[in-house]
Amino acid sequence: MLDVDAILKDYFQHADEINDKPLMKAASSILKKLLHQEEINRFIATHRHLEGLEFNDAVLEHFNFSFQVSSKDRARIPDQRRVLIVANHPLGSLDGLALLKLVSEIRTDVKIIATTLLNCIDPLQSLFLSVDNLSQSTTHRDSMGQIIEALESEQAVILFPTGEVSRISPLGIRDGRWNTVFLSLARKTKAPIVPVYIGGKNSTLFYGLSSIYKPLGTMMLVNEMFNKKGGEILFRVGKPIPWESIAAMNLSKKAAAKLMRKQVYWLGKKKKKELFKPIENIIHPVRTKLIRKELRASQLIGKTQDGKHIYLFDYMPNSSVMREIGRLRELSFRQVQESTGNALDIDSYDRYYRHLILWDEDELEIIGSYRIGEAVQILKARGETGLYTHSLFEFNPILMPYLEQAIELGRSFIQPRYQGKRSLDYLWYGVGAYLYQHPEIRYLVGPVSMSTALPQPAQKMIASFYTELFGNDMQLALPRLSFEFDTVVEFGPFRQVANEVEYKQAYVKFKEKMDALGVKIPVLYKQYVELCEPGGCEFLGFNIDPKFSNCVDALILVHIDAIKQKKHQRYIESHARVVQNLHSA
DSSP states (O other), rough: OHHHHHHHHHEEEEEEHHHTTHHHHHHHHHHHTTTHHHHHHHHHTTTTOHHHHHHHHHHHTTTOOOOEHHHHHHSSSSSHHHSEEOOOOOSSSSSHHHHHHHHTTTOOOOEEEEEEHHHHGGGGGGGGEESSSSSSOTTTTTHHHHHHHHHHOOOEEEEEETOOOEETTTEEEEEEOOOOOHHHHHHHHOEEEEEEEEOOOOHHHHHHHHHOOOHHHHHTHHHHHHHHTTTTEEEEEOOOOOOHHHHHOOHHHHHHHHHHHHHHHHTTTTSSOOOOOOOOOOOOOOOOHHHHHHHHHHHHEEEEOOOOOEEEEEEEEEEEHHHHHHHHHHHHHHHTOOOOOOOOOGGGGGGTEEEHHHHHHTTTEEEEEEEEEEEHHHHHHHOOOGGGGGGTEEOOOOGHHHHHHHHEEEEEEEOGOSSSSTHHHHHHHHHHHHHHHTOOOOOOEEEEEEEEEEEHHHHHEEEEEHHHBBBBBOOOEEESSSSOOOOOSSSSSSOOOOHHHHHHHHHHHHHHHHHHTTTOOOOHHHEEEEEEEEEEEEEEEEEEGGTTEEEEEHHHHHHGGGOOHHHHHIITTHHHHHHHHHHHH
């Protein structure tokens, strides 16, 4: 409940001593009317069965208060993972609740920085991270910990950097100077910043009183809220700005905050201007009902041991499945700094490549996907340039007999929710299901990338190790933009390891060098090598891909007849029983 007397006692250090004085009683009476204490408490009592977002909806409905936002602007709000949303604050009340409503329509894990005055409304407590703009004894620093915790828990946090309502200025209704705390939060948590412009204004009386005595204007805010019944505001949402884009500008915090404030007001203009280097927001999830319908119309080629479905899907225009694959690809690759930076990751090769999709029927989620290029058909229809690998590596003619009996694998991902111990198992089961039904395939070929997050000495060490032990001297393919590294690093007395024992001895030394650099060995590199007997997996070269954040791709050639027996049984032969069950179903 709202208690004006309690607020006064909290604000004035000696309120108890003067509580009986006529002046304090008069002030209390006036404030109770200005703050609509009776009406607010009556509303809270009537809606005591609601809390959080439901209560917020009830407040906006009570005031018949609405907002305008285009579908393009709405799509710029990330639907998951940490994000800091900063905005101007023209109303000081319902604009914050309306922005909370907008974000909650996209994701429910949203918090908003609230003043002590708003924090008195108990049913909204679960949505607030408290910052007191009234108390003289509380600072922003007191709340930093809980805000950081919310962001590191991958939540969305709404913050008004001015810390108070906008006032009249020579340029119109404008925020005052922005506090730089939002930049500190973004830097510490590596959270992207989404700027939002809110179009709206308070009454002339409010601005007049504020110009005479600022605290009086602040006390008028609740009264302004009650004057907004039937009102509407406008939202303009900017593209997410990565923290790295801000850091790269080498601005002081004060200058960066001033520029971000300017960016917000640019959003409100017809001719918008990007003052920072943003990225496209990843599209919001596609409706699962549509995805499921398309998958059920495609080819079910197997199941994993824990019942996940494996589909072979062919591209179709306006496909819900392809949009979701593009979304999940971009989401997964952004985690390791290998993304396109687009709203979804779809390219021209997707149209004629096939897509191996792992589907969780219980959760109605795409777990992950592998793109498969049936090389012999692509070579016949489109020539060498039809293969994605050809855009990264120049083929030696002696590679062609391999390609004619190969499938090209690439663009593999496991979406973040399913990443863990079983993620690679899922991918191999998927590939194994395809290989079981296509025994004519003798080779797997394709690029395998290493993250640009790895320091360059580590990248060179990785390239050196896998070239030294598993390279191919025939120069089957040459990188178009070669990744240069030293090939004389010693990992033991071995070159082209002959058996498992030699590999393990060399790997121990390699891992020691990687540990000294403080990095982990790329999992897929290790898994491809350990899938096969020595010599069964070859590294043909390393190329820099400028289209994917300059990540380094290794071109790998796997001999299927060299896959270890246990792995062959687990990932390929195990599908014999599954296929029989599918045919008999």
